[in-house]
Amino acid sequence: MFSRPSICGNLSKLCRNGTATATATATPAAANSALALCTARGYHEVVGDIICPSQVRGIDHIRDPRLNKGLAFTLEERQVLGIHGLQPARFKTQEEQLQLCKIAVNRYTEPLNKYLYLSDLHDRNERLFFRFLSENIEDLMPIVYTPTVGLACQRFGLIYRRPHGLFVTFNDRGHIFDVMKNWPEPNVRAICVTDGERILGLGDLGACGMGIPVGKLALYTALAGIKPHQCLPIVVDVGTNNIDLLEDPLYVGLRQKRVVGREYDDFIDEFMEAVVKRYGQNTLIQFEDFGNHNAFRFLDKYRNTYCTFNDDIQGTAAVAVAGLYASKRITGKSFKDYTFLFAGAGEAAIGIADLVVKAMVAEGVSIEEAYSKIYMVDIDGLLTTTRKVGSLDGHKVNYAKNHEPMADLEEIVTAIKPNVLIGASACAGLFTPKILRTMADNNDRPVVFALSNPTSKAECTAEEAYQNTDARVIFSSGSPFPPVKMGDKTYYPGQGNNAYIFPGVGLGVICTGTHHIPDEMFLIAAQELANFVEPSDIERGSLYPPLQSIRDVSMNIAIGVTKCAYDNGLASTYPEPQDKRKWLEDQLYNFNYETSMPVTWTWPRMPYIKTRDESPLIAAIK
Ligand SMILES: O=C([O-])CC(=O)C(=O)O
Numbered sequence: 001m002f003s004r005p006s007i008c009g010n011l012s013k014l015c016r017n018g019t020a021t022a023t024a025t026a027t028p029a030a031a032n033s034a035l036a037l038c039t040a041r042g043y044h045e046v047v048g049d050i051i052c053p054s055q056v057r058g059i060d061h062i063r064d065p066r067l068n069k070g071l072a073f074t075l076e077e078r079q080v081l082g083i084h085g086l087q088p089a090r091f092k093t094q095e096e097q098l099q100l101c102k103i104a105v106n107r108y109t110e111p112l113n114k115y116l117y118l119s120d121l122h123d124r125n126e127r128l129f130f131r132f133l134s135e136n137i138e139d140l141m142p143i144v145y146t147p148t149v150g151l152a153c154q155r156f157g158l159i160y161r162r163p164h165g166l167f168v169t170f171n172d173r174g175h176i177f178d179v180m181k182n183w184p185e186p187n188v189r190a191i192c193v194t195d196g197e198r199i200l201g202l203g204d205l206g207a208c209g210m211g212i213p214v215g216k217l218a219l220y221t222a223l224a225g226i227k228p229h230q231c232l233p234i235v236v237d238v239g240t241n242n243i244d245l246l247e248d249p250l251y252v253g254l255r256q257k258r259v260v261g262r263e264y265d266d267f268i269d270e271f272m273e274a275v276v277k278r279y280g281q282n283t284l285i286q287f288e289d290f291g292n293h294n295a296f297r298f299l300d301k302y303r304n305t306y307c308t309f310n311d312d313i314q315g316t317a318a319v320a321v322a323g324l325y326a327s328k329r330i331t332g333k334s335f336k337d338y339t340f341l342f343a344g345a346g347e348a349a350i351g352i353a354d355l356v357v358k359a360m361v362a363e364g365v366s367i368e369e370a371y372s373k374i375y376m377v378d379i380d381g382l383l384t385t386t387r388k389v390g391s392l393d394g395h396k397v398n399y400a401k402n403h404e405p406m407a408d409l410e411e412i413v414t415a416i417k418p419n420v421l422i423g424a425s426a427c428a429g430l431f432t433p434k435i436l437r438t439m440a441d442n443n444d445r446p447v448v449f450a451l452s453n454p455t456s457k458a459e460c461t462a463e464e465a466y467q468n469t470d471a472r473v474i475f476s477s478g479s480p481f482p483p484v485k486m487g488d489k490t491y492y493p494g495q496g497n498n499a500y501i502f503p504g505v506g507l508g509v510i511c512t513g514t515h516h517i518p519d520e521m522f523l524i525a526a527q528e529l530a531n532f533v534e535p536s537d538i539e540r541g542s543l544y545p546p547l548q549s550i551r552d553v554s555m556n557i558a559i560g561v562t563k564c565a566y567d568n569g570l571a572s573t574y575p576e577p578q579d580k581r582k583w584l585e586d587q588l589y590n591f592n593y594e595t596s597m598p599v600t601w602t603w604p605r606m607p608y609i610k611t612r613d614e615s616p617l618i619a620a621i622k
């Protein structure tokens with residue numbers, strides 16, 4: 001005997017107790033299909049063969065964003081769910097609703113207002129939000145994600161309305177697991193976590209950084225089809241060193257300086273353990289926008305004991321390396337023919353440089369030669385072997401050159417003559433017209449990436465890059481730039497943003513139940529992305545496929561990651577699927593509405609149902 005869920009109003013009249021056993025009115029088949037429906041939504045936990053349904057009734061179907069379909073509820077659904085009369089008479093298809101969304105969002109001119117509209121839609125009707133986003137990536141990604149999400153973080157205290165993620169504060173130490181139990185979803189598979197110390201290139205925004213994991217995980221669903229209930233955005237709030245925020249009456253985080261040192265490390269350790277205890281050891285933990293020093297330390301510390309990666313180091317690296325692969329098709333050079341200069345020596349720069357080294361080694365270049373091709377500049381100038389002890393910490397040391405110290409980037413570019421100039425400095429305008437002209441003087445096709453985010457932090461604009469190089473530049477940027485018209489040609493620079501990478505990696509990792517994520521998976525992701533670049537993209541001026549194809553890119557990356565996971569004994573989901581694409585596709589989120597009623601159910605008819613055309617659903621079961 002099994003229990004059936006009570007998922008609708010009339011049903012609940014027959015069965016007041018949500019877990020009452022099936023009765024004569026509920027055939028086992030009907031109860032089974034109802035159960036499948038509910039568990040598929042991720043709303044019901046199965047305990048043995050008893051399911052514990054949510055107690056959703058009547059108006060709560062409209063209030064719950066995961067169940068709500070707005071005017072797309074059919075008459076039958078409205079009656080059976082007990083919501084008939086709570087909405088106007090009109091019935092709409094999801095397509096009609098999408099048209100309305102488009103009109104509604106376009107009424108706003110300010111990106112932040114568009115962000116608020118979309119956030120409200122997310123709160124109101126989850127499936128509609130994700131379908132809208134996934135079908136309008138080019139227009140909406142810059143709103144829910146970079147660059148507008150940066151502004152949303154800066155205004156977080158003002159615009160915060162409802163939780164989209166979990167706040168774990170330092171005051172919760174010793175009880176993090178208990179706090180995590182308050183998150184209502186039992187089946188989380190992916191967490192994106194930040195401590196808010198380095199939000200994009202905007203610096204320390206403390207708890208206001210929540211916008212970032214929320215935006216990243218929205219892309220998990222919109223771009224890779226990962227189910228929203230499997231995603232959990234988290235801020236670990238250990239305070240902020242941003243004086244403006246500490247003095248801002250609207251600040252919503254812990255009003256204290258950042259906890260550092262041993263206490264901070266123990267806190268993050270406890271957090272990692274709590275994640276595993278709550279959701280299992282294969283839960284993907286994506287680190288996002290941590291301060292430089294911590295980002296590298298935590299990646300090194302946890303990469304072999306947890307299922308984790310750092311998006312700013314590894315995701316950004318993969319997207320940049322994909323762009324570099326594509327650039328080779330234009331320059332006709334191989335990596336070993338390039339001299340690279342990185343402006344910035346933080347997470348993104350080191351991550352990219354390390355992956356470039358791996359890519360070169362994979363092409364048969366010795367590791368020493370690979371390092372010798374890469375120059376790097378930090379806030380004190382060129383990384384040289386003559387630097388004081390302590391200023392070449394961690395991974396920087398690999399890129400220090402036996403070279404006289406130089407501080408001025410213009411002089412460094414003149415002296416080093418790089419073929420590839422990569423900006424990851426969060427320093428707007430760093431690539432001056434003079435630097436860009438020097439790049440053009442020394443190269444037929446100079447490669448210039450201005451990767452810092454958001455747009456206000458980019459090292460140069462697309463327009464500056466094209467104008468100062470007679471449009472010979474091979475350009476890409478982390479944030480989107482509008483097309484640039486030069487003479488009678490228009491260039492559409494691609495967006496070298498890790499959004500091309502992390503959703504697909506996440507999908508592959510989650511589905512395979514991968515234990516650990518090796519760098520190799522990011523090299524595979526870079527290659528898969530580069531394979532997607534068509535000659536027509538390059539002709540348009542882009543090193544990346546159009547954003548509209550990012551869902552296909554994500555699927556190919558996920559397939560590559562899946563193969564890698566099984567080939568390297570990292571997967572824990574068995575048996576290994578033969579047709580990996582089909583297997584992955586079968587697990588994707590359905591952006592279309594599903595019926596809110598068990599299809600095999602025979603419900604008591606109300607006389608006025610007969611007055612309108614019968615839906616295909618009713619016709620089918622007659
Ligand atoms: O969020 C983005 O757009 C890319 C990224 O990870 C960062 O800039 O930190």
Ligand SMILES: [Mg+2]
Pocket residue numbers: 200288289311312
């Ligand atoms: Mg980031």
